[in-house]
Amino acid sequence: MPTSDLLTAERIAEIGALEYENTDSAALVAELVGAVDEGRVADPDDTGYALLVAADILEQAGDLDDALTLATRAIAEQPDDNAHARSVRGGLLLRLGRDDEGLAELTALRPALETDPGAMHLIDGLMESGHTETALEWLTGALEAILERTRTQQHSSEDAQDEAAAMIYGLVQQRHDLREEMGLPHDDHDHLADRLRAASDHALDALDDDGPATLLFWPQAEFDALLVRWPALVDSYPAQWDEHRAQLERALADAAGLGTADLGVVAGSVAGLATFAERNGGDPTDEDTLDEYADSLSGTDLRAWPPGRNDACWCGSGSKYKKCCLPRSRS
Structure with missing residues (x-):
């Protein structure tokens, strides 16, 4: 099967963002469900994810019954890791007026x-x-x-x-x-x-003890270009962009839990890093250079964290925060 026919996690996330851009929701749902039906999900572990994104699109469109059907199917597709799908199903049951069923579903998950x-x-x-x-x-x-x-x-x-x-x-x-x-x-x-x-007097291992509470984030296109231009950075970053943003989300959440205030991310660019390193005589693959580059961006395009749960996610996907980095980074 050609790789281009496979539904990747990146494409699923892209579809999830498109639902907020007045795109043909029926076509998006058909792409997701079709890939599941035909066994074209690149990573089988993302099957439930694809179905839940399709369910969310239907829910946003007001089609709660079909959304419930897909959420129920997501539970069956991944029986060993379906807490998220069960919570979605419980919420849909409540919105459909089936309170006893919905509360029973959610109550079973309440200890989590x-x-x-x-x-x-x-x-x-x-x-x-x-x-x-x-x-x-x-x-x-x-x-x-x-x-x-x-x-x-x-x-x-x-x-x-x-x-x-x-x-x-x-x-x-x-x-x-x-x-x-x-x-x-x-x-x-x-x-x-x-x-x-x-509070602002606590530190986090993921952040420098004496550094700012700001992390350097690479948008997807820049992340891919970064590892191509400086292959040495493969040891400093995960292989996939999804894991890069998930790592940042986890670090920010941990920092917040320890009381660190004024958290945020700054978006880097390959061209910007190259120019900064050349101007300052630094090595773009050196951790100190990357930290200094992040500091230089803090006053220009700081994205405060966390956004509101219903606001656009800080990673730039276009999806709501509660449906993007917040849940996926903590699974």
Whole structure:
């Protein structure tokens, strides 16, 4: 089978972005589902991803029944890794008025809110179907459970502590935003959210101890060109662009969990790096040169992180953040 006939992860992501550009949604869904039906998904692990993107397109178009059919199929296609698909299915059931089924689906996944940042899809499903009180109850319960664990498990590993801090940050901020939307007054958890958001005296291993809280991001075309021009950088970057943006998302989330403020990314370009290195007599493949190049961009095109969950993703895909880098980077 010619490689050009295969549906890659990059193409799936591109289709996911096209749904926000008034493109023929039926044609996009046909491309995705057709590739699945004909066994043309380049990586079989992306089969569920393709079906869920198609389901999202149908959901945006108002075709909830067909979206539900595809979400249900995604669950069956990947039975060992289907929590995301099940959360999508639960949300669709709620929007279709099938509350008992939808809540049962989401309730079975509720414990993941205490361990998996990607489980925030459960909250999305509840909020988009008008179950805001339940969403707040679940956020509060998960947050308090993790806070209690951190108080009682004082001898846990440093990695476990970092993971708990990142989970606390995500939950407390989402809860804070939801309570603001509901017009509720600040409580102790909201004050914690404010303190964490404002804190700036913590460091993250993924960032230099004395460096800015800004990471260098390569848009897809620039990422591909970067590794072609300077092959030595293959040891510094992942092989695929999807993993590059996923690594940045994880690093930013971890930094936020530790209290680092004013986070963001700056988009680099191959031409810009070459010019910067030549002007400053540096090696484009040297880590110090890359850091200095990122610093030089901070005052020009800084993309603040995180964007709103319903805002365009920081990676430039055009998709909503909650449907792009946020869930895929934490799977």
